[in-house]
Every structure is written in C-alpha cells, then in structure tokens.
Amino acid sequence: MRLLNAAVDIRYLLNRGYTPKAAVEFVGDHYRLDGDSRHILSRAVIAGAICEKRRQKFLPCNKIRGNNIIIDGYNIIIGMESILEKKAILCDDGVVRDIKGVSRNFRTSENTHQAIELILSFLKEKSPSKVCFLFDSQISKSGVLAKLLREKIDQSGLTGSAGTSRHVDHDLKFSHDIVATSDGVIIDAAEKVINLLCCMICEIPHLEEGISKIGEFTG
Numbered sequence: 001m002r003l004l005n006a007a008v009d010i011r012y013l014l015n016r017g018y019t020p021k022a023a024v025e026f027v028g029d030h031y032r033l034d035g036d037s038r039h040i041l042s043r044a045v046i047a048g049a050i051c052e053k054r055r056q057k058f059l060p061c062n063k064i065r066g067n068n069i070i071i072d073g074y075n076i077i078i079g080m081e082s083i084l085e086k087k088a089i090l091c092d093d094g095v096v097r098d099i100k101g102v103s104r105n106f107r108t109s110e111n112t113h114q115a116i117e118l119i120l121s122f123l124k125e126k127s128p129s130k131v132c133f134l135f136d137s138q139i140s141k142s143g144v145l146a147k148l149l150r151e152k153i154d155q156s157g158l159t160g161s162a163g164t165s166r167h168v169d170h171d172l173k174f175s176h177d178i179v180a181t182s183d184g185v186i187i188d189a190a191e192k193v194i195n196l197l198c199c200m201i202c203e204i205p206h207l208e209e210g211i212s213k214i215g216e217f218t219g
Contacts, residue, residue, distance in 0.1 A: 002031050002033070002037075003033070003037055003040070003041070003214060003215075004214055004215045005031070006027050006028070006030075006031045006033060006037070006041060007041060007044070007045045007214045009027045009030070010023045010024060010027050010041055010045045011045055011047070011048070011092070013026065013027065014045065014046070014047035014048075015047055015048050015049070020042060020045075020046075021042075023045075024038050024041050024042045024045075025038075027041075028041070039099065040089060040099050040214070041214075043089060043091060043097050043099060044089050044090075044091040044092060044097070044214055045091075045092055045214070046091060046092040046093050046184070048092075050093065050184070050188070051092050051093040051094070053188070054093040054094070054095070054184070054187050054188070055093065055094050057187065057193055058094070058193055058194060058195045059178060059192060059193065059194045061126070061194065061195075061199035061202065061203075062126075063178065063194065064123070064126035064127075064128050064178070064194065064199075065126055065127050065128065066127065066128070066129050067128055067129055067177070067178050068128065068129050068130045068131075068132070068177040068178065069123070069128045069130070069131050069132070069177060069178050069179075069180055069194070070132045070134060070171075070172060070175050070177045070178070070179055070180070071119075071131065071132065071133045071134065071179075071180045071181075071196070072134065072168065072172055072179070072180060072181035072182075072183060072186065073133040073134050073135040073136075073145070073146070073149070073162065073168075074106060074135055074136060074139065075181050075182055075183050076119065076180055076181065076182070076196055076197065077112060077115050077116060077119070078098050078100070078106060079096060079097065079098050079182050079197050080115035080118060080119055080197060080200070081098070081109075081111045081112055081114075081115040082097075082098035082099070082100055082210070083096065083115075083197070083201075083207050083210035083211060084111045084114060084115060084207075084210055085100075085111055085210070086209070086210045086212070087099055087100050087210075088210055088211050088212070089211065089212050089213070089214070090211050090212070090213050093184065093187075094195065094198060095182045095184070095187070095195060095197070095198065096182065096197045096198060096201065096211055097182050106139060106140075108141075108145065116148075116149065116152055117152075118200065118204070118207075119196075119200070120152055120153065120156045120158065121156070122199075122200050122203070122204070123156075123158060124156050124157060124158055128158070128160075129159070130159050130160050130177075131153060131158050131159070131160030131161075132160055132161055132162065132163070132177070133146065133149045133153075133160075133161075133162035133163075134162070134163060134164070134165055134168050134171060134172065135162070135163070135164045135165070135168070136164070136165070136166075136168045137164035137165060137166050138166060142164045143164055145162075146162040146163050146164050147162075149162035150162045169183070169185070169186060172186045172190060173186055173189040173190055174189075174191075175190065175191070176191060176192075177192070178192045178193070178194050179191075179192060179193050179194070180193075180194050180196035181193065181196075182195075182197060
C-alpha cells in the first residue's frame with residue numbers, strides 16, 4: 001500500500017512540473033522507501049501529459065507487416081526475459097519495463113534464449129519486410145549476442161540482421177524505420193514507434209502472468 005500511495009504522490013508532483021528524480025527522491029524520503037522501491041517507481045510512474053503523447057504515438061501492432069523494424073536489442077530482449085522471470089512492470093504509459101536494472105551487466109541465460117525465440121516467432125507471424133536488432137557495443141559480449149541473433153534470424157526465415165553500435169540511442173531516435181523499444185527517451189524522439197512487448201502480450205496471453213502493477217508490490 002505504501003508503494004501505491006507513493007505512486008499517487010509522485011504522479012501529483014510530476015504533473016506539476018517536478019523532475020522525475022526530484023519527485024521520487026522527495027516522496028521516497030517521505031515514505032522511507034528502500035532503493036528497490038524507488039527504482040520501481042522511477043521506471044513505472046510517468047507524468048500524464050507524457051503518457052498521453054506516447055500512447056497516441058504507438059503504431060498499431062499490425063503495422064509490423066510489410067515494414068522495416070529496427071529493434072532496441074538489449075531493451076527488448078531484457079524486457080521479454082524479465083516477463084518470463086516475473087520481473088516486469090506495467091508502467092503508466094502502457095509500456096512494460098524490466099525492474100532488474102541489469103543492462104550494463106547483462107549476461108545471457110536460458111531465459112535469454114527463450115526470450116529471443118519468442119520474439120522471433122512473433123515477428124515471423126507478423127511478416128515484417130526486414131528486421132534489424134541493434135546492440136550497444138560498449139556492453140560486454142555484444143558482438144557475440146549480435147552474431148547469435150544473425151544466426152537465429154536466418155534460421156527463422158526472417159529477412160534481417162543484427163549488429164552493434166556505439167550510439168544505439170541516436171541511431172534509433174533518427175531511424176526512418178519503425179522502432180521497437182520500451183525506452184521512454186527513444187519513444188519520445190523516434191519518428192515511428194511500436195510497443196512490441198505489449199503487442200506480444202496481447203497475442204500470447206500467458207505472458208501476462210509475468211507482469212506486475214504498482215499496487216501489487218509492497219514497499
């Protein structure tokens with residue numbers, strides 16, 4: 001209940017112009033929340049005006065068909081992995097995000113491979129013209145993961161590739177292809193965006209079991 005009340009208070013402050021950092025810090029101190037609770041709130045609670053713009057911006061899931069899709073590799077794979085591990089949260093803007101906080105220390109696991117298989121299987125059904133996974137080259141073994149994705153893409157029958165970049169965020173923000181990401185900053189800047197994880201959840205119902213809401217956490 002404390003976390004739910006804290007979320008209400010943070011929304012109030014965000015909607016009145018407070019920065020996310022200041023709002024979470026102020027409310028977190030008031031409720032004496034630990035670091036994990038503050039991390040969840042910083043991921044999930046978003047100003048109303050931003051939520052509205054993002055929801056309006058998301059393309060329908062059927063827009064994947066026949067179009068080029070560029071995928072924020074770590075973001076989407078970690079997101080799906082987190083759903084499988086029941087460590088994902090539905091955020092105010094309608095986006096599912098991980099609450100693991102592992103991006104810079106990411107290591108592949110059995111769940112990583114399952115996540116990749118699910119993503120590629122879903123994309124295969126949606127028949128995009130081309131798929132490209134982009135990984136941050138500054139994260140350890142990104143080249144190895146990109147190589148694995150290239151092999152998996154080829155095996156799946158999809159047309160596409162995977163690679164690394166030192167400036168993934170910039171590449172995604174300025175891409176003319178449809179961007180698949182859960183990163184709010186990229187969503188706000190990109191020309192065309194699809195809420196890929198939510199598209200998958202809508203069509204693969206059992207995935208919903210891996211997603212929590214703010215009110216389901218204790219803090």
